[in-house]
Amino acid sequence: MAIHQNRSFVCFFYCRCVPTDMSLDSADSNIVVYTAIFGDYDVLIDPEVIESGVDYVCFTDDERLTSDVWEIRNVTPMTDSALSNRRIKILTHEYLEEYDISVYIDGNIQILERVEPLVEDYLSTADFALYKHPKRTSVFEEGESCIEQNKAEAGPVCEQLKHYRDAGFPDDRDLSENRILFRRHQNPEIKDVMWSWWREVSERASRDQLSLMFVLWKHDLEYNLIPHSVRDAPQFAIHPHRPDGYLGSIWPYWMSIRTDPDPGLLKNTGFYFERSLSVLKNEGFLALLSKSTSLLVRTLATQIKEIGDRLGVIGPDQIYSDEYYAKRRQDPFRSESHEIADALVERFQPSSVIDYGCAIGTYLERFEEHGVTINGVEGNSAAFRHAVVPNDRLEQHDLRQPYEPDDYYDLVLSVEVAEHIPERYARTFVNTLAKSGEVVVLTAAPPGQGGTHHVNEKPPEYWIQLFDDHGMEYDRETTDELKEEIVVDSLYHVPENIMVFKKTDL
Structure with a gap:
């Protein structure tokens, strides 16, 4: 999709700070909604509402990815796919210089309603806005959760949180949810904050929710913390990440069912046939040939287990190891x-x-x-x-x-x-x-x-x-x-x- 410089918005939000009243009426302001998908972690999902004044940009390392809605920008990833995403997520001004206002969304987020009114509202008094975390209330709670769930190594997280405490960062500072970020990213103050945030993410524990609120506090940057989580925002839907293995290979088709349901395709009788069509469409005949055994075996295995249940030869002890x-x-x-x-x-x-x-x-x-x-x-x-x-x-x-x-x-x-x-x-x-x-x-x-x-x-x-x-x-x-x-x-x-x-x- 071509970038139109006179558009008001663009997905993969990239914005320049609007002076004085921060309105979006200025002729030289434009908006982008953007995302970054690396390593088959997510499936690109089209918005339900496509705004004529907004551009949509997806950064990816997948050269096969195409879209009628999103402009696909192929980039060479870093060694770590997660860091590849976070660098683009954080340093918007480095990647989207042609835009003034940006809205970053995670790869598993779908836009359900217009985003322009949100930008008008959330960036009316500050150049940076983000949602409140749905469960935890501080960076220190988040650190404990990351360790408990094995999302980060305990040593670097504890060292990072100690550094924040020693710097005087307060325990009662609210925690943000960083799935969606609204920014006037060309603002010099925003650029400075984003560089500081990226240094924290790249040099300390890579969980970006651990460091953002500290960086905002350290720079004394004014921001809008939206008083609810993304899950409570009717303008967006959160979908599962792409799983590993064979299920991941047919995930694009499964996501198309989730986002545009057709109950007829979900009937057990035709489901494996439809999955075969998906593999054929997305990966070609040779891929379908190599995976057809798995498709047939899984269907046959279910039928065999049903027979085994009826004959009494399969019981609870035969299901899991x-x-x-x-x-x-x-x-x-x-x-x-x-x-x-x-x-x-x-x-x-x-x-x-x-x-x-x-x-x-x-x-x-x-x-x-x-x-x-x-x-x-x-x-x-x-x-x-x-x-x-x-x-x-x-x-x-x-x-x-x-x-x-x-x-x-x-x-x-x-x-x-x-x-x-x-x-x-x-x-x-x-x-x-x-x-x-x-x-x-x-x-x-x-x-x-x-x-x-x-x-x-x-x-x-x-x-x-x-x-x-x-x-x-x-x-x-x-x-x-x-x-x-x-x-x-x-x-x-x-x-x-x-x-x-x-x-x-x-």
Whole structure:
């Protein structure tokens, strides 16, 4: 896409400081929305609303990437893909000299509404604006979280935070969320701040959220901190990052379904065929030929497992291995399970919880830390060898069979288990959950998600009807709120698939 110098806006925001009243009416001001995608980390997503006065620019190392909306600018990456992104994210004035105002967005952000009104509003009194972090309130909390989730090495982070404390940086300074940045990046003060920020990111821990607020404080730069997170901004949507392996190879097609849904393409029967078409379109015939075995094997494997279930030769012990459960002890799986449990504790304030299909008990581990009485039910014996809670809190049971709970719980939890229960046992499974407590929180893989032994992927309406048959009503309001409150990366299926059910007499 050609750059038009007389445009008011451009994506990959690049701006020059507008004098006096900072309005956008000046003839020499223009706007860009931009992003930077390196190393197949994200899939480029077109905006739902394309503004005639805005340019859209994507920096990438992928020479195959094309777009009818975004101007693709190929650049040679640094050794570290994350640093390649952050350099362009931070040093906008080095890469977008032809623009005055810039809006940076992460590669997994989609624009849903016009951005020009946001620029008018957020840059009306300052040359830099950004959103507030959705969960943490200080750089020091962020540092602890990075260490806990293995997002950065503990040594450099601790050294960096000590340096900030020694410099007098206050503990109560708000924390920003750096997914989206609004800037008049040609302002000399902004340039100085961005260079300082880049030095922090390139010379210390590379997590940019650790250093930005310190740099703004050090330079005493005036900025607008938007009083909510990006997730609460109706103008944007956050999509999952591109996964590794084969699923990553068909992620562009999957994202096209997410952003422009066609329910017919999500039916189990045609899903693998549609994925084949995607590989053919995006990578060519030879790539399809080399991957066709995987496509056929995965379809055939699901059918074989369904037959095995019917013959009674496949049970819980045949689904996941010791290696699988050993991995679940590590971050980010464990730490993100804790974050999800934190959200459920804050929402429901339970005194007791039972988790059906609890695996090694990472959710229960966090509930117990909150003082909640816990019990878990799991069918695979390998999980008990890697459990993170005492085995006397767990019971082995095949959830295809009826189960009588020994108590009535404040909260009943089952995370990504329902899709493993063959359909003929689904009512038995739901009956177990429904008679165990007042509130059930269920996540269940929908058609097309795919996964090991997913023999019963159903849309939410299927489970809503089953729970209704067992005297439990779908709580849409609480479900929608939890989808927003739970912010995780690796376990993104949990907020996507979550459903809350309550007894109809509550």
